Ligand SMILES: Nc1ncnc2c1ncn2[C@@H]1O[C@H](COP(=O)(O)OP(=O)(O)OP(=O)(O)O)[C@@H](O)[C@H]1O
């Protein structure tokens with residue numbers, strides 16, 4: 015193509031203390047196209063985009079807009095160059111209205127006073143044009159995730175962004191919301207805007223992109239177009255070796271139900287019912303996946319099973335023992351292993367060392383005690399064993415867990431929890447924010463555990479993971495089971511509809 | 523008890539309750555600006571003390587209460603700037619730096635007083651201004667409309683602040699910065715500028731509050747504020763970070779104080795009882811805080827220094 019790209023980044027290098035986040039990266043976008051940036055966690059995608067948006071300054075390299083070199087030293091400059099960014103984490107002020115969030119930082123037509131009526135009219139107009147329906151006077155915290163995403167896009171469009179950066183915009187959306195978003199994005203490119211799209215989800219990347227650039231450890235490792243690439247070829251470029259996207263699962267004969275949840279009712283933090291008349295059985299030797307958009311009671315369900323949240327109705331049984339409202343330690347003693355979704359908050363103590371975190375569960379065991387005091391020799395030996403077995407990459411056993419990567423922390427937690435073959439394993443978002451390599455490993459471990467006869471309940475927002483791992487999929491919506499499907503026969507669309515609250519028998 | 527329920531005493535109690543509320547109202551309002559933008563300033567009492575001394579000393583030397591009030595304003599502005607520098611630019615821990623400012627104000631105001639004045643002397647106080655017509659309304663007129671100018675201005679600051687916080691672009695930035703500074707920053711709002719502005723407003727109002735207190739009493743003494751700066755901070759929570767709430771809290775406090783003083787003067791309660799009664803406002807505040815805490819949420823970024831890019 016002869017025409018100059020609307021944006022070109024040349025030989026960008028960015029260092030953080032101890033990390034080369036971007037290494038001599040070239041990247042460009044032409045008007046009317048979607049150029050995808052693909053890479054594992056920590057590959058440097060967000061860093062590159064933050065440089066483009068003026069949040070970080072590059073150590074080396076230059077940025078050209080329409081062929082002219084520019085210096086983008088702040089978001090204000092980026093905005094004035096018609097660059098908009100949808101951040102990986104929502105950048106919304108929850109207590110303000112949609113209109114206020116859009117108007118924030120812009121000059122008002124009424125001088126010192128806000129002109130929210132004018133802003134609202136324009137929001138409605140833009141929304142109508144691009145399929146971004148919103149009530150401008152709604153307060154943001156009351157909006158659903160998909161709606162918040164629309165506010166983000168409107169913020170950029172309102173500022174007349176011609177180049178739009180979308181940093182993992184689909185991470186929190188249901189498949190239907192993703193379709194809707196893609197509809198909007200295609201309209202934007204049809205109007206001549208250039209889009210930069212970042213996602214881990216390979217099928218999305220293949221569906222939306224015109225071009226794909228792969229980053230690994232800060233460096234560009236490959237280019238692709240959707241017609242010449244497959245999910246596996248992209249994954250290989252990202253990781254640098256062949257990757258199994260779904261684990262091989264040998265047949266296992268399932269036995270008795272090991273976890274039985276019946277008629278469960280649990281309240282959430284805001285005092286509303288979060289889990290509502292929820293019933294489920296998980297059998298020894300099977301993986302049951304719970305799919306659903308986050309915030310539909312999954313966290314409360316997990317906490318109730320683990321004994322961390324009060325059950326107001328119904329019961330939970332593990333291996334035939336009623337553990338309803340038992341203390342966490344009693345539930346563990348019956349045979350529950352728990353990998354919580356909040357890895358740093360609930361899964362480990364970030365400032366504790368690797369061995370200390372291993373000990374969090376085992377500290378009562380006599381083999382680690384010597385006359386009532388810790389036997390550090392035995393503890394070290396045991397921790398070293400787990401670290402080796404699960405190939406947790408850590409400099410020493412005395413390293414604080416905080417300085418390990420997400421994938422390694424997750425492996426350590428898994429190692430600790432899977433010790434001694436639990437009857438039931440409850441794993442919440444086991445690979446969220448974990449790179450493909452570590453995720454592959456964790457999946458293999460879960461499958462191995464299934465062969466050993468553990469009943470495994472996996473709660474995940476990642477449909478690929480749920481489909482790849484599960485023997486059965488239960489869809490959770492507003493605290494209830496919308497239905498249970500077989501991953502071999504169900505489609506993503508069916509599950510997506512159920513995640514949005516449509517009961518299977520009602521759908522055609 | 524009966525002598526309390528005379529017209530004159532009741533009116534006087536309410537009128538002085540309104541006057542007592544003024545320093546709390548001004549300082550509390552200033553603190554509310556800071557907290558809405560995410561800065562907890564625990565140094566209010568120190569600023570008030572220095573503002574009180576600055577106001578008192580100026581009146582003593584110049585003989586003009588309004589210049590004295592301006593002196594308090596100037597002192598507050600400077601201390602607001604220093605506080606902003608410490609918390610916004612240096613990103614110091616807000617709890618500790620605020621206590622530092624308080625201790626500085628407490629010590630410095632006393633030192634200056636001992637050095638420059640020594641023996642306390644009375645100064646002029648604010649002249650009362652009777653508002654024509656309104657001041658003639660029976661009861662109400664005497665309670666509300668025969669106050670001094672500072673009282674009127676302080677109460678005027680309430681609706682003004684409501685408009686500023688809720689209806690101006692500046693107010694929207696304050697709310698945004700206090701709730702999610704990253705979001706504001708990503709839209710080109712300067713978090714530092716907004717926080718400097720609110721800290722300057724807060725310092726200025728605290729300085730004026732201190733000067734108003736000293737000039738209203740016509741005297742200065744060590745620790746003249748008697749922790750009113752801390753009560754003002756509590757009132758911001760009490761008032762759920764809203765100007766009107768701060769005003770209600772300040773009035774409640776002013777009335778209870780005025781009541782206790784009246785009862786003591788009239789001998790209705792003994793001294794030891796009055797000590798208990800003096801705790802009433804504190805107890806009411808604690809109870810109200812419990813109620814507020816369960817219903818309203820503090821600005822999410824309160825006490826958190828902002829730094830771009832984690
Ligand atoms: N502000 C920072 N200070 C220090 N290191 C940083 C900072 N921001 C990013 N890094 C490091 O730079 C590297 C690239 O991070 P970046 O956030 O760009 O990755 P990413 O590709 O967006 O990953 P993800 O998929 O997790 O969002 C990582 O090693 C990260 O730890």
Ligand SMILES: [Mg+2]
Pocket residue numbers: 059060061102181
């Ligand atoms: Mg990122």
